[in-house]
Amino acid sequence: DAIRRDFVAAASHELKTPVASIQAAAETLSHALDEDPEAARRFVEHLLRDSERLSMIVRDLLDLSRLESERAAFGSVRLDALARDEVDRVGDRFRQANLELDVHIDPVTVRGSAEDLVLLISNLLDNAVRYTRPGGRVSIEVEGRNGEARLLVSDTGIGIPGRDLPRVFERFYRVDRARARHTGGTGLGLAIVKHVAEQHGGRVEARSELGRGSTFVVTLPRQV
Missing domain, CATH: 1.10.287.130 (Signal transduction histidine kinase, dimerisation/phosphotransfer (DHp) domain)
Structure with a gap:
């Protein structure tokens, strides 16, 4: 309560x-x-x-x-295909924001909800766009390793202070509220990412260096 x-x-x-x-x-x-x-x-x-x-x-x-x-129905999902579709969808937005987008995607299958995983990917890309200055770079990677599927979204954006990293996945938590409102964030995107990752038996972590950018790593069980 x-x-x-x-x-x-x-x-x-x-x-x-x-x-x-x-x-x-x-x-x-x-x-x-x-x-x-x-x-x-x-x-x-x-x-x-x-x-x-x-x-x-x-x-x-x-x-x-x-x-x-709700508990979504799970099935066999090509994580790489979802990532490529999202990259295609946001291409114009990256160009308008004058951002470079690097894509490194390997074939990886997981068991899960395609709808919810798309939500996860789109929120990570949206977060990267909002907090990366024009002329910066965003990268998305999908790889399979040791029975795990990993999705990494990195940027050369403003970064996150170390003291704030443990809290960035909380609902409505913002490192800089004034800046977040200016960039249009809702404060819920990363909370959604965390919920989807855990719902799929996985986890998400944030790494960042203030002024140099951030990397968000989602690790999920891989379906072989």
């Missing part, structure tokens, strides 16, 4: 910020429509940005709720 109360409190706090921002922008917009069309345009952009953020938070909350309440 205490965990649930903390989660509800954190979720309410995260939702309150964009809702208040949308309300304030809408009120100002109602007065600016006739008097200052340019100001009205800026407030419309503000409304769109905050409503998109609100939508992302709700989406991630629903994903996390589903993961915690």
Whole structure:
């Protein structure tokens, strides 16, 4: 119950910020429509940005709720194929962000839920894009080793202070809240990654050096 109360409190706090921002922008917009069309345009952009953020938070909350309440049907899944599909999907976003994407993917099969593993991969790539400056590099690797499947997503981004590493997989935990809001993160992506990894009998760890980047390593049982 205490965990649930903390989660509800954190979720309410995260939702309150964009809702208040949308309300304030809408009120100002109602007065600016006739008097200052340019100001009205800026407030419309503000409304769109905050409503998109609100939508992302709700989406991630629903994903996390589903993961915690349902046991997905497991089957044989080509982890390499899922990773390649996600790389193709995010290609345009990497180009727009002026980021290089290195891909090293070996054929690896695991037993699990394709839908949930796609969620894991997409959240790791999304995290890398958000915290890597233009001109930086992100790499994704899939490999099989000693009965295990490993997925690694590395970046040359801003990095994470050592004191924060143990907490980055907590719901709504952010190393820098102001920067996270600016980059559009919800604070739930890495919590989703951890839940999916553990649901599949695996684990996830974070390695980072402040100012030089981070690596997230997901290890899952390999199906031979």
